Amino acid sequence: MLSERVVNEINQIQKRYLDARACLLPALYVVQREHGWISPDALEAVGDLLNVPKATVKGVSTFYSMFRHRPIGRHVIQLCTNVACMIMGAERLVDILRSRYGIEPNSTTDDGRFSLVIMECIGACGTAPAMLVDSDFYDNLTEENVIEILERYK
């Protein structure tokens, strides 16, 4: 299930902690980076590797909103709509994405190009509104530049 590279990386990270289980979140990150999401099989494999029961791994993994347990779009738009972004027009941006790409919050476009995730504050309140696309950060968004930015992601 897990590639040799993934296993090696997790084993390396494990050395940072005096307890194997502490490596659980980093391990889930490694898996998610490799596959885009964390499948039931991957949960089990991580559990085996770190000696944690599968049900426990699942309970932990689903607690955290950044771990994804379903396949997602090629690109994840993580748009903040919390207060500072809200008063600078974030809700309008959601409308624009809806009309331009036919995408609802917390769903994926039919062609699998984008998933839209509504975020709580992402620490860009002074240059709001802001979003992360995959792991690229964008702020000072406007109705115009948001589409311009997203068009770079095919």
Next chain:
Amino acid sequence: MKNIDRSDLTDMDEYIKFGGYSAILKALEMKPSDIIDEVKRSGLRGRGGAGFPTGMKWSFAAADPKKPKYLICNADEGEPGTFKDKPILEKNPHLLIEGMIISGYALQAEYGYIYLRGEYPKAKDILEKAIKQAYNRGYLGDNIHGKEVNFHLYVHQGAGAYICGEETALIESLEGKRGQPKIKPPFPVNEGFLSKPTVVNNVETLANIPYIIEIGAEAYSKIGSPECPGPKLFSVSGNVKNPGVYELPMGTTLREIIYTHCGGIRDDKKLKAVIPGGISTPILTPDKIDCPMDFVNMPKYGSMLGSGAVMVFDETVDLAKICLRAMKFFEHESCGKCTPCREGIGWMRAILERICSGSGMAGDIELLIEVSKNIAGKTFCPLGDGAAVVVQSFINNFRQEFEQHISKEFSKEIKVAA
């Protein structure tokens, strides 16, 4: 703080050129207990929001004989409105690393972790690169600078749970568990990571340490308010002309922050309200803006310093909708461990939703207050409490904003009836 205003010191050589890593050399000549005393005398209080005296916290951990000891940097910065730790993490990572090495030495901790929120992927790369540089130059690892001092430092990424900023939830998360708070005491200084003595400090707190060592407790304690000395980072957002992060002496008034440093209200509109310390601190009316922003004075004005996240609202902002958005946030982030928080916040959100969508009913405001009273003081950790107190402060200070939404519907109903 040291070089906080320089735009880019991610490279170690640059940082050293501007005086970086010199405080470590000075600290390594001191006894660990002397460093703790120095920090105590500086008067530094935790910048994560609660303002607990840092030196005192350290001395508790140092006094516990269990080994090994851990130092954790809380870089989970998730309180909406807060973006003050981010510039340290992204532009001045060596300042934090230097602070952590000194703190680790003072505590005789051999391991340090930076618990970094998952939403800051850029900071992760920058920190890891900076840590690698510090290892290569012998500032991290075993036998630092030829002394019998070992300190290992790693970045540990969170995964999108606000509650993991709460220190006991953070430690659970670091241990590979669901991030749910635990009852205190025992405090982390005695029973922390893997049940060992653990100091959890905010990024900004740790970034103050090199400066304290460099200029000395005496000089440091003269900056800012007498009871809460030192510089403070304020992150200002909302309807001001120049939002951003400002380093100012602790105790600077809200008025000075908004009108002198941030250029006043955008488009010269009128100020309607300020949330002074992040979304979980009570909202203030404009007549309160002469309050000095520190841990001691803010409660006298009915709010809290919190994380120093100033959110400014002008006359055009619909505060009922702000309150609703805040409640959606708390509902989303409740960890579900205790019933009043898990259920009560959902009710408050539903009532606010009803009010804001124009279907509010007479008595809804009283109902909101009642629900909030059934949450406040009855929860496990301050998240639930914060949500309740925030609703109360919105209603106490801006009741008419909610009434307007409700009465609009009443007039509609009357029209329908006629």
